[in-house]
Amino acid sequence: xxxxxxxxxxxxxxxxxxxxxxxxxxxxxxxxxxxxxxxVFTMLGTVLGVGAFTAILGLTATISGQISTDFxxxxxxxxxxxxxGDAQQAATGQTLYDFPANADQVVGGxxxxxxxxxxxxxxxxxxxxSARPDAPADQQVQLNVxxxxxxxxxxxxxxxxxxxxxxxxxxxxxxxxxxxxKAAAAQLGITGLGAQPAVFVDGVAYTVVGILGDSGREPDxxxxxxxxxxxxxxxxxxxxxxxxxxxxxxxxxxxxxxIARQAPVALRPDDAALLQAVxxxxxxxxxxxxAGNLNSLFLLLAGLTLAIGAxxxxxxxxxxxxxxxxxxxxxxxxxxxxRHIAGQFLAETTVLGTIGGLIGTALGVAAVLGVALFHxxxxxxxxxxxxxxxxxxTLCGFAAGAYPAVRAxxxxxxxxxxx
Numbered sequence: 001x002x003x004x005x006x007x008x009x010x011x012x013x014x015x016x017x018x019x020x021x022x023x024x025x026x027x028x029x030x031x032x033x034x035x036x037x038x039x040v041f042t043m044l045g046t047v048l049g050v051g052a053f054t055a056i057l058g059l060t061a062t063i064s065g066q067i068s069t070d071f072x073x074x075x076x077x078x079x080x081x082x083x084x085g086d087a088q089q090a091a092t093g094q095t096l097y098d099f100p101a102n103a104d105q106v107v108g109g110x111x112x113x114x115x116x117x118x119x120x121x122x123x124x125x126x127x128x129x130s131a132r133p134d135a136p137a138d139q140q141v142q143l144n145v146x147x148x149x150x151x152x153x154x155x156x157x158x159x160x161x162x163x164x165x166x167x168x169x170x171x172x173x174x175x176x177x178x179x180x181x182k183a184a185a186a187q188l189g190i191t192g193l194g195a196q197p198a199v200f201v202d203g204v205a206y207t208v209v210g211i212l213g214d215s216g217r218e219p220d221x222x223x224x225x226x227x228x229x230x231x232x233x234x235x236x237x238x239x240x241x242x243x244x245x246x247x248x249x250x251x252x253x254x255x256x257x258x259i260a261r262q263a264p265v266a267l268r269p270d271d272a273a274l275l276q277a278v279x280x281x282x283x284x285x286x287x288x289x290x291a292g293n294l295n296s297l298f299l300l301l302a303g304l305t306l307a308i309g310a311x312x313x314x315x316x317x318x319x320x321x322x323x324x325x326x327x328x329x330x331x332x333x334x335x336x337x338x339r340h341i342a343g344q345f346l347a348e349t350t351v352l353g354t355i356g357g358l359i360g361t362a363l364g365v366a367a368v369l370g371v372a373l374f375h376x377x378x379x380x381x382x383x384x385x386x387x388x389x390x391x392x393x394t395l396c397g398f399a400a401g402a403y404p405a406v407r408a409x410x411x412x413x414x415x416x417x418x419x
């Protein structure tokens with residue numbers, strides 16, 4: 001006997017759902033292109049944030065280089081020597097003047113010195129000055145009067161508007177001459193030297209021989225009156241301890257630190273501790289400080305812009321998830337898994353962030369080049385900061401899409417198809 005048995009059919013093999021990277025990218029791109037206007041506004045925050053980040057780093061590097069150049073020209077060639085005097089003299093408020101009479105010549109003889117001179121305020125408070133001996137009180141002005149040696153006038157890097165600077169001849173003969181700053185001359189009503197004007201300080205006349213148009217160092221000279229130091233010593237005595245004398249030294253590049261060590265000894269070999277030299281700060285340290293302060297401030301603003309852009313991407317993507325619930329349910333019903341749905345939305349936000357990062361980097365570089373060309377500067381763009389900038393947009397888009405992607409992955413297909 002034969003028994004007829006139906007042959008058992010093998011169980012059907014269900015192929016697992018797969019989502020290739022190529023399919024993921026194409027779906028993300030299709031989702032982005034479906035709503036171009038929304039896509040543009042979604043990317044705007046990332047574009048601004050990455051653009052600000054790139055422009056800030058480039059501009060701070062460019063500006064710091066410019067500051068460093070200007071600093072090297074003036075401040076790096078300047079040494080100041082202060083008269084610190086004896087502690088007992090300073091405590092009692094006595095007058096003190098520890099610079100020798102030939103201080104300009106002593107320091108000027110050091111190798112590396114261009115010009116050097118001494119200055120101090122003549123009066124403890126600004127006196128009343130006028131351009132006429134009989135000027136009424138309402139035509140008198142209060143201006144600082146400084147005793148300055150001829151070498152000091154040269155060391156401030158002066159620009160003359162009119163006349164000349166007084167020199168060693170005037171100083172040696174205690175002549176009553178004066179050089180005015182342009183602001184002081186304007187307040188006194190002195191516009192030129194054709195009429196041989198004079199300035200009256202407590203009734204004492206000083207012939208104006210020159211007017212400063214600019215002062216590269218110590219610009220407070222522009223609002224003051226400078227008279228020869230020996231004239232001031234003869235008429236008013238040495239400086240008071242409240243406003244001691246100081247020496248300004250202009251050096252050649254690279255010589256400032258050496259001159260700062262040599263000047264007190266050269267001026268007072270008997271007691272160099274009476275004088276204190278102040279060398280210029282390190283230009284590299286100044287540049288790093290300026291760059292660090294600017295970077296800290298503006299990078300904070302760039303970070304806030306990026307955060308706003310990320311919130312915008314997250315909000316727009318979350319709205320898109322709610323709008324595409326039916327599409328999500330259909331994909332789930334034909335075999336798409338939660339991770340595929342999450343990957344699709346995460347890919348969309350990541351692509352948006354990457355495109356925004358690329359556009360922002362290009363705009364930031366263009367801004368740096370435009371500013372540098374306008375000001376005739378040398379643009380400084382660090383590849384280590386510029387090239388990774390688009391990655392910031394990518395990370396921003398990825399982080400912004402994390403929550404909406406998880407929200408989309410949790411939607412049940414049956415619930416989605418009922419809506």
